[in-house]
Amino acid sequence: MDSIVSAALQHGKLERRDFDEFEGVERPKIVVLGSGGAGNNTINRLEHIGIDGAELIASNTDKQDLKKISGDITRILIGAKLMGGLGAGGFPELGEKAAEASRHELGDLLANTHLLFLTAGMGGGTGTGSAPVIAEIAKDQGAIVVAIVTFPFKLERSRLDKARMGIEKLKKVADTVIIIDNNKLVQYVPNLPIDKAFSVADEVVARAVKGITETIMEPSLVNLDFADIKAVLNNGAVAVISVGEGEGPDRVERAARNTLQQPLLEVDYSDATGALIHITGGEDMTLGEANAIGELITNELKPDASVTWGARIDPKIREKIEVIAVITGVKSPHIIGDDRYNESTAGAFLYTEEFYKWDKGLREV
Numbered sequence: 391m392d393s394i395v396s397a398a399l400q401h402g403k404l405e406r407r408d409f410d411e412f413e414g415v416e417r418p419k420i421v422v423l424g425s426g427g428a429g430n431n432t433i434n435r436l437e438h439i440g441i442d443g444a445e446l447i448a449s450n451t452d453k454q455d456l457k458k459i460s461g462d463i464t465r466i467l468i469g470a471k472l473m474g475g476l477g478a479g480g481f482p483e484l485g486e487k488a489a490e491a492s493r494h495e496l497g498d499l500l501a502n503t504h505l506l507f508l509t510a511g512m513g514g515g516t517g518t519g520s521a522p523v524i525a526e527i528a529k530d531q532g533a534i535v536v537a538i539v540t541f542p543f544k545l546e547r548s549r550l551d552k553a554r555m556g557i558e559k560l561k562k563v564a565d566t567v568i569i570i571d572n573n574k575l576v577q578y579v580p581n582l583p584i585d586k587a588f589s590v591a592d593e594v595v596a597r598a599v600k601g602i603t604e605t606i607m608e609p610s611l612v613n614l615d616f617a618d619i620k621a622v623l624n625n626g627a628v629a630v631i632s633v634g635e636g637e638g639p640d641r642v643e644r645a646a647r648n649t650l651q652q653p654l655l656e657v658d659y660s661d662a663t664g665a666l667i668h669i670t671g672g673e674d675m676t677l678g679e680a681n682a683i684g685e686l687i688t689n690e691l692k693p694d695a696s697v698t699w700g701a702r703i704d705p706k707i708r709e710k711i712e713v714i715a716v717i718t719g720v721k722s723p724h725i726i727g728d729d730r731y732n733e734s735t736a737g738a739f740l741y742t743e744e745f746y747k748w749d750k751g752l753r754e755v
Contacts, residue, residue: 417443418504418616420603421533425449425520426485428511428540430459432599435592437461441600443607444507447499449524451488451516452477466499468492468520478515482552485519489527496527503533504616505606505623507599508564513542513549518556525563534623536631537564538595543572566623568631570594598631601714605668605700612680614668614700622666622716630657630720637710642679645669646686649713662691663719667699670714672707683713692719 422444424433430448437446437460446463450456453475456465467475469488478484489496500506506528510517517539525535537560542549561567570591579587606616634651636644650659667687669680680701688697 418606419502420444420505420507420606421447421500421503421528422507422509422599422603423447423449423500423524424509425489425524426510426514426517427452427455428514429509429517429521430455431588432509432538432592432595433463434458434460435589435596436599437463439593439596439600441596442604444599444603449489449496449516449520450477451475451485451520464499466492466495468496468516478519480515480549480552482515482519482556485514485516486523487519488516489520489523493523493527496524497531500524500528500531500533503528503531505602505619506533506535507602508535508537509539509595509599510537511540511542512553512556512569513546514552518552521556522559522563525560529563534620535564535566536623537567538570538598539567540570540572540591543576568598594633597633598714601633601668601712602631602716604670605702605714608702608704610668610700610702612699612701614666614698618666618698619716622664622718630717632657632715632717633713634715635710635712641709641711642682643686645711645713646683649687649715650690657717657720659690659717659720660692661719661721662695662717664696665691665698665718666716667697668714669699669701669711670704670707671701671711672709673703673705674709675701675703675711679711683711687713687715691717695719 420443422433422436424430430450433446433448448456448459448463448465449468451467451469451473453467456467459465469491472488472491473484478488508521508525510521512518521537521539525537528535539557539560542553557567557569572591575587575591579590582590602619605614606619632649634645634647634649636642636648638644665687667684669683671679684697684699688695691697
């Protein structure tokens with residue numbers, strides 16, 4: 391056995407071919423579209439941290455907000471003739487009309503999209519009103535739609551009903567909807583300045599989107615492809631996307647623990663029915679480490695859970711291991727279960743006690 395190992399090390403790495411060399415092979419088109427102020431903030435965050443393999447689009451009814459978008463991000467001013475680029479004034483019905491008025495332009499941008507990450511804040515005008523329309527346009531194009539939205543603070547009473555209405559519409563068209571609760575920010579980072587606290591939520595969303603995208607688009611030693619992701623996100627099961635990392639001598643345990651213990655996403659994994667786990671490390675990451683992380687995460691799931699894992703070496707990463715996981719069949723007091731929705735609308739929902747009371751009331755009607 392020692393001779394086999396020695397020979398393998400001497401032969402070194404196989405020549406890596408770029409995906410583009412394989413003519414006729416279609417790359418999945420992945421789009422991240424942020425609508426409204428909150429959605430645009432997430433797009434800016436993704437541009438800042440960098441994301442390979444996805445097209446970034448910012449949509450808004452406010453021309454001034456779009457001017458704040460950085461880099462080469464595609465921008466679209468929706469409902470320009472309807473509202474003159476002055477915004478939706480906090481009225482979701484205007485945001486909806488704006489998206490409808492720009493349906494053709496949005497359709498052109500989303501043409502041939504395989505996977506759409508749609509980010510927006512619920513409770514305002516543009517994001518709340520336009521997100522369901524944009525999701526519908528993408529679904530009509532045959533895309534898998536993962537919506538990641540924020541729920542307002544309890545004190546924002548005028549926004550709560552609007553947010554609920556937007557979520558009700560959105561869940562009817564998106565494959566998976568993940569709700570980041572702003573009230574969790576108060577519990578998790580109460581002493582941070584407001585702008586930095588909101589950037590924490592942006593970072594959670596951005597890392598999840600970046601992780602899934604690069605898992606699909608980057609060549610791996612043990613590959614997870616778009617078909618794997620599609621099967622999980624499109625099967626109607628409650629799913630959560632989680633990101634973690636670890637460094638130092640106990641980086642394996644840290645990476646697994648951080649993946650499972652997301653502060654803004656309180657989740658019980660004990661009855662989880664399946665998981666896609668993708669592990670990225672530097673050239674010093676060993677097979678044993680990658681396998682151990684997979685086992686540590688799998689041990690927290692249902693014993694007969696179906697688990698698929700992949701691994702990738704990224705020379706830019708040093709002394710650190712990163713993990714992205716899509717876990718299905720999870721449960722939580724902050725997740726709406728799929729017993730409530732049909733297969734086309736089930737997703738991961740994270741919300742406040744206020745939202746929970748509203749949802750419970752709907753179920754009792």
